[in-house]
Amino acid sequence: MADKTVDAAKARAARQKKEERPSAEDTPILRGRAALFARRLSKKTPVWASRREMGPWEQKEGLLARIAELEPILGAAERRALRDPDRRDVATQYAAQARSELDIAKAVLEHHSHALMRRASHLGVAQSHVDSALNLMIWLCSADDIKALLPQMLRLIDDQFATGDPQRIRATEIAHALREKNSTISTSDRAFLAGTVSLARRLIRKETLRVRSFVRIVLVVAWALLVAAAALAVLTFRWSDEVPLCFTPENMREYHIICPTGSTTPVPPTEPPTTAEVRSATQRADYLVVQIGGVLAASVAAAATLRRIRGTSLPYNVPVALAFLKLPMGALTAPLGLLLMRGGFIPGLSALDSSAQIIAWAIVFGYSQQLFTRFVDAQGQALLNAVHGHQAAAQQAAHP
Template sequence: MSSSNRSRTTDWQLTVEARARRVRAELTDLETVPGTERDRAAALMSLEVVDAALHARDRWLHAIASWWSGWHIERAWRALHEAEIRVEAAQPDLAGRLPGLRQRVASYLPEDDLRRRALESLQPSRPASSVDRAVVVDALRAAFDATDDAHGGARALRNKLIAAAVILFVINTALGVLGLVRAGFIPMCAHLPEAGEHSSQLTVCASGGRLPGPADIWLVQLVGAFGAIIAAVVLLTRRRPSLSPYVLIGYQALIKVLLGSALAVVGVLALSAGVAQGLTCITSQSALLLWSALLGYSQQVGTRLLDNYADRVMDQVRPLPETTVHPR
């Protein structure tokens, strides 16, 4: 493989390539087993599809469309799974592999699934018949279909996160530009505590002045993003590694930062309107910026639900474990 190809190899490609090599090794062993020609031919055709998907090099426009649709990832996994199914069905020692196959199927099929029940009813103590092999094929295909379909769900969630991030970025940018053009249109200021007859008119703004300035919204967004980054760091530290072809954690962190910026602006605007009067005590610019950071961190309340949903999706798309290889 050339250096340019190596630089574009990702974790999911390494996993698929490793499993494809394992399938080819199994096919080599099956060459001396009579009656396996049809399964070996089907497995080789699937491996050709895997190779084409792994080494596809499209032009940048097609590469973006491919990345968005995920066709090369899902096509490679589906073809690899079909090759693995064909190899398992042709194994002469299939009866001895049943415990490992049951473990793989149990990860994705519920206990009341008839295909899983049929697989669990097979006896490893006797040689596998053609009916037993058909049961194994159906059960494995159902389990692989479940994880392959979950890939589509993870891709759809990733694309939604990207779309939401773009919308939030546009909104934050528009608010910042509006603050530059009309500084007082969205005041990022708060009333100081009463200390005299006319003190209710005294305010402090995000940039430190008594009147709204063009940098107020940008400063509030920056401090709000800092508060959200703290929540994003917590997310990164608690997330376990995954070999899933779709990685969502970066997009989740981006949503937190952008949403934190937006909520900081909305929150300071509420403080300026006196919505939280009596609940907060803002006496200086530092206090106002501190509230901006806290408001930015408050996005964690809403994005926590998103994090939990993303965790469930990622659990479903993890690759099925390999079958235990028995000595021949």
């Protein structure tokens, strides 16, 4: 009988060892993240796949490291909870669910698990499952463990709730009570802390999703403006004489036709030039030169604006999207501003007498797109501050 028992145990150990043997797909992970990184850069991996993963690579590795750190902590908390009569009945269930959340987070972080063109969505989903595991661990932790976690939880609650918020006040009272000697935590206080911390984390994810939505809207608008600017350049290059950017100043009783890329004198010069003469003086590159000047001015404005925008650890490039928006805006505001001047909309500036003046005003109008995009800049910075909580927003308001 004993021999049969020993043989059965050896058979189970052999099966377990066989099941734990790494497969071909798991080999790169077991050999280290460097091997996985090299595999993604190899010829077998599509170029688009490796490129879209390199951006948030640090955040992904940080989440994987955090999961690896939480797994042994969860096991230790479960063993201590099983020895506690007050938490023994829920320890196994909560620990199993927390492990399931961590496993889901690891599966989401795999390179093939997220959809194409959603470059950072897998990070947000994985973070949500990690946060869920952390909330479940609050039910497993002892009073001493919760005391150790109090600074982190209070910081999270203080960042997401206003000073006079009842939940923030109640969390502070529970923290003061726990810091007293030989104090314990009741089931209701444990439930309140778990629920409040969970709500704070959901608020952070909500603000993060708002940042992602904002970036996508800005990029869509920027691409639409870019298409409009390109269409304007193509149409005006093909039909350059339909809407001329030329001016007809009078100097010493003589009229001249001044265009962005050249000038001419009507015949006779003492009479105002006709519409046909103005249209014949236009050049194909008139609008293109003006748009280039507007884009250059807008790029300078974008560089000047970046100094006022704080960087972010989020995987969504808010400053880059805002800077990209300014370029097509400058390409459109430059010719539109000159058309307003040519139509006499700005008194006293309806007759520019040199091509240099036209290009100079194109640069001014290209930079003037800042009058419109500065409101978008302010909204982007406000969203970034909201992710970091009320204190960050107040500090940014006090020191803009």
